[in-house]
Amino acid sequence: MSKDAGAQLLRRVWSRAFAALMICLPRGLRSRHGEAMQELFERELDQHAGRGRLLLSAAALAGIADVVGRGLRERIGEERRSFSAGDRMLLRQVTVAFVAALVTLEAAFLLLGARSPDIAGGRGLEILLFSVPFIAGMTMPMAMFVATLWSTRRARSGSRRSPSVGGTGRSSAVRLSPLIGFAALVAMLSLAVNTQFIPRANARLQVLYAGTVNVPRNDRSMTVQELRAAARQAEAERQAPGNRAALEQVAGYQVEIQKKFALAAASLFLTLLAVGITRRFASENPFLYGVASAAVFAGYY
Secondary structure: OOHHHHHHHHHHHHHHHHHHHHHHOOHHHHHHHHHHHHHHHHHHHHHHHHHOHHHHHHHHHHHHHHHHHHHHHHHHHHHHHHOOHHHHHHHHHHHHHHHHHHHHHHHHHHHHHHOOOOOOOOHHHHHHHHHHHHHHHHHHHHHHHHHHHHHHHHHHHHHHHOOOOOOOOOOHHHOOHHHHHHHHHHHHHHHHHHHHHHHHHHHHHHHHHHOOOOOOOOHHHOOHHHHHHHHHHHHHHHOOOOOHHHHHHHHHHHHHHHHHHHHHHHHHHHHHHHHHHHHHOOOOOHHHHHHHHHHHHHHHO
16 A cells, blocks of 8 residues: 555544544534534645654544543533532432431441451451441442432422423433432542552451451452552463462452452442433332332342
8 A cells, every 4th residue: 555545544534533523522513513623624634644644643633632622621511501400409419318328338237247256355346447448339339329219219209390490491300410420429439449448448357357467468458559460470370381270360350450440330330220210110109119229239239
């Protein structure tokens, strides 16, 4: 393939990528200025087409970064302008419900743990204290599910009594962005707890249960960086023929790493699931929500 043909192919690839990424822009802005923006981008590519593939790609990336950044700014601006009194009420409700559900679940698991025969003597209180991060990491997605289910159900009930909130003419039950935003914050908090706090708390629990500080760290008491380093070391040992134990170690480390991120993502997934349940079951019968919640809790656990 000649240089000119290669440059033209690269130009078409960047042009199509730009056209696809214009989905980042709000629909109104795309309909008004989309064609002009595409033409301007292609003229910019034409100016750099004869200067080499590197400069052509640099110009294309600059244009793509501009359209993506503008799209994010415009969409954030739209959300701010459309944020209503009903959205603020929904955020308050889901925040209060999340804290209440998290505290309730945390207390329930701590009470169950307190009945264990290992919780005895002066170390019992310390064991329960260092169990809090692990329980929080496990229960945050469940608390997010309960909070979303309760707040969206309440919003649907309110929207049936009052068709619009704050004169916006829009039902408070259909605004998902406040819930998704809050769930994203919970997911980031969950990721921090899972990757930083839980491994250190688990390391201390190992010492408390063993009664000595000379305890080898296991996969649940390692941070993500330590797990990756241990996985690389076990991978090197796996090269020895017949070393099945090293293979199992590598798998265990990889699963533990993925679990930390999966638990954080579960907050977003269970939020969407709760919204789907409230939309699927139009009835306000709490029995239906109770059955759905029990099924989701069992599956998640």
